[in-house]
Amino acid sequence: MKKTRAGVGLQWLVASSIVLCLLVMMSITVWQGYRSSSALLIAAANDSAQQLGVLLNERAERLLDPAEGALRILSFDPLVQAQTLEQRLERLPVMTETLRSNRTLSAVYAGYANGDFFLLRRTREGAQLGERVMPEAVAFLVQSVEQGVAEGEVAGRWLIYDAEGKQLENWPQPDYQFNPRTRPWYQDAIARPGLILTDPYVFFTTNEVGISMATHGAQGGVIGLDASVNDLGGEVSDLRLTPGTEIALLSGKDEVIAYTDLQKVFRRDVDGVSLASLGELDVPILEQVRKLPEPPRKPQLLSYQGEDWYVLNLSLGKIGESEGYILIAMPAAELLAGVRDTLRKQTRWVLVLTAVLLLIGWALGQRLGRPLKLLADQVEQLASFDFTTPIGVHSRISEVNDLSKVVARMAKAIGNFQTITITLSQERQLERMLDVVLEQLIKIAGGRGGAVYLCDEDAGILRRAGVSHSEHYPENMPLTDDLREAPARSLAALLDDEHRYLTLALRDRQEVLLGVLAVEVSPLLPNESVRSLRRFLGSLAGTLAVAIETRQLFADQQVLLESIIRLLAAAIDAKSPYTGGHCDRVPQLAEMLLEQAQATEQGPLADFQLTDEERYAFRIAAWLHDCGKITSPEYIVDKATKLENYTTEFTRYVPVLKCFGAMLMCVTGRGWQQVRRLMN
CATH class of the missing domain: 3.30.450 (Beta-Lactamase)
Structure with a gap:
């Protein structure tokens, strides 16, 4: 036998489905949020970097363009051709104004062909310059180098000025050795026309990083600027x-x-x-x-x-x-630290939400699965051939309710089919069998009525043998040729048009027409269901026809047996004219006694009842009570007096009644008194 694979419980299925869908959705959402946030951060970093590049370019332009303009103007200033320190100090206001007009400029200077050097730079209070510390209110520093003051000497000097141009200090610097002619800016300016720029380098005096720009003066010398x-x-x-x-x-x-x-x-x-x-x-x-x-x-x-x-x-x-x-x-x-921290927090929330939804899904699964579990138990009872258990559950899910209704209809159909099977196999009375079978078929079809017609060949009619809601079905119909050839279609044509019917012919094993079955079908039943019902009734019609044929044969056998017995009794009565129809009257008297006994409602015989089979046996016994006389000689059969009426018959058979009373006494204990009461 093929093993059945274990399934998954609905509560687990619902819970896991909810959790899985949530995990997938939240994972996609969190991951997409992480990617989007990461992309935004990276884009923001890129924007900041690009803005830095733009800003640096702008700063470089602001650094160079004004300085270039100032340098071109200074190249025509008398400073370029000044020969002494005093002449150069006269141009100090122009130089200080140049520094004030551009905050990025740190120094203005001039180099001369003889090696002299004159520089003005910004400084601040407390600034360290060699071993010197700038005094209070300092704003500018002048560095001057003069060649040839004395033979082979270099005169170096630092002059300190405040913001108003007032000299604060004058520091001679004999050790200050600086020759501009050795510097790249001087050499490039002399070698090339126009304005030259140096690559960034560290300024000698201030250790600041900057660039130098210089140009050859219009009247000699080189004028330059330092930009930090x-x-x-x-x-x-x-x-x-x-x-x-x-x-x-x-x-x-x-x-x-x-x-x-x-x-x-x-x-x-x-x-x-x-x-x-x-x-x-x-x-x-x-x-x-x-x-x-x-x-x-x-x-x-x-x-x-x-x-x-x-x-x-x-x-x-x-x-x-x-x-x-x-x-x-x-x-x-x-x-991405912030984004990843957010991702971790969102993941924790997802896990918490998953746990909560797992419990909710479990509870919801149990709530949804309880009707299905109950329905499964009910179907299990059906599988165990227990058709007494009511089938049906209530659920908020329409599919479960639909399944419950279908299973309930199936269970009812199985129960109806079981009842039909039991009735066909056990019920001996044809009319009762037809009524029960018809009732079950009407329940299966969901209709309100139906009828079974049997052929009466002697009368040439279809006789109604079983019916439910007889107003739609005539009691008899003529057995025409159309009914013989196409009984189902012909019967359907004879019935009213206001209802929906299924009609089937009932034929025996020799294909002889026994009758016709008509069942009203519910108007709500779909056409596919009607076709399925027709196939089912078609398979059942053969069984029903065999059952009808069997019971008709049994009834015919009973009629034949009773006819033979009556013929035997008539032969016995014909042997002697003195019996006066004794064999015919005794069964009648016995039937009368039995009816009276069963009609008694009080006394010992109040519960006395015989079944149909017992009554039939009693009747046969009454007819056969003198069957032995068929072989007795006539002189033995003849009576002393002729029996002409029931009274003499009754008095002659008092001993027989006493025997009958003895029989009843065995059953009730007071049989003879009851018989005496019946006789009176």
């Missing part, structure tokens, strides 16, 4: 979206112009202070970004030493003589 790029480093630090973000601003020579840690920007050696290269910065992830074959202009995921980074390489405009660029590396763990 420290503000660009501040912008770089402000862009750090996370504590671990690495940002570096580099020149075209891969020298670090700005970095979050200013100490790493400078390289100190025996030659002085210079800008560190990218390799000397010692930030491996930025080196990896620089080595990428295709510079990432948008955030690109890069894995390095087991850690994920979002990296960018943005080109900038000119910062000095060459174009610069900015390298950015943001740790993915830090950049």
Whole structure:
């Protein structure tokens, strides 16, 4: 036998379905939210980086353009051809105004062909310059170098001024050795016409990172400006979206112009202070970004030493003589930390909600599954051949209710079919059998009435043998040729048109027409169900026809037997004229006695009743009480006197009645007295 696979309980199915759908939906929602938030953060980081590039370019333009204009004007100033310190100090107001007009400029200076140098720079109170500390109210510092003051001497001097141009200090600096003719800005300005820019470098005096721009004066000498790029480093630090973000601003020579840690920007050696290269910065992830074959202009995921980074390489405009660029590396763990924390919180909420919905799904599954479990138990009773259990459950689910109704109809149909089977096999009375079978068929069809017609060949009619709601069915119908050839169709045509009928012919094993079955069908029954019902009734019609034929044969046998017995009794009465029809009158008297005994409502015979079979046996016995006389000689059969009426018959057979009373006494204990009462 093929094993039945174990199923899943409805409560588990409902609970797991709800939880699974929730998990899938929430997982998709959370994951999509995580991806969207991550994309937004990355896009925001990209926007910030792009804005930084734009800002740095704007700062560079604001740094260079005004300075270039100021430098071109100064190239025509008398400062360019001044020969002494006094002449140069006369141009100090022009130089201070140049610095005031552009906050990015840190110094204005002039270099001369004889090696003289004159510089004005901003300074502040407390600033350290060598071993000197700037005094209070300081605003500007003048650094002057004069060659040839004395033979082979260089006169160096620092002059301190306040914001109003008042001299505060005059510090001679004999050790201050500076020859502008050795500096790149001077050499480039002499070698090339027009304005020149240097790459960023560390200023000698202030150790600030900046660029120098210079041009050859109209009347000799070189005029120059120093522009600090420290503000660009501040912008770089402000862009750090996370504590671990690495940002570096580099020149075209891969020298670090700005970095979050200013100490790493400078390289100190025996030659002085210079800008560190990218390799000397010692930030491996930025080196990896620089080595990428295709510079990432948008955030690109890069894995390095087991850690994920979002990296960018943005080109900038000119910062000095060459174009610069900015390298950015943001740790993915830090950049997406907030999103991942939100993801963890949402996951916890999903788990809590899953647990709650699991309980709700379990309870809902039990509520939904209880009617199905009850229905399954009821069907199990049907499978155990117990058709007494009522079938039906109530549920809020329409499909369960539909299933319950179908199973209930099936159970009723099985019960009706069982009743039909039992009736066909056990009921001996034809009319009673037809009534029971017809009633069950009407229940199966869902109709209100029906009828069974049997053929009466002697009368040439169809006689109604069983009926329910007789107003629709005539008692007799003529047995026409149409009824013989197509009984079902012909009967349906004879019935009224207001109702829906199923008609079937009943034929015996020799295909002889026994009758016709007509059952009213519910108008609500679908056509497919009507066709199925017709097939069922068609298979049942043969069994019903055999049962009818069997009972008709049995009835014919009974009639034949009684006819033979009556013939035998008539032969016995004919042997002697003195009996006066004794064999015919005794059964009548016996029937009268039996009717009186069964009609008694009080006394010992109040409960006395015989079944139809017992009555039939009693009647046969009454007819056969003298059957032995058929072989007796006539002189023995003849009576002394002739029996002419029931009175003499009754008195002659008092001993017989006494015997009958003795029989009843065995049953009731007072049989003879009861018989005497009946005789009186």
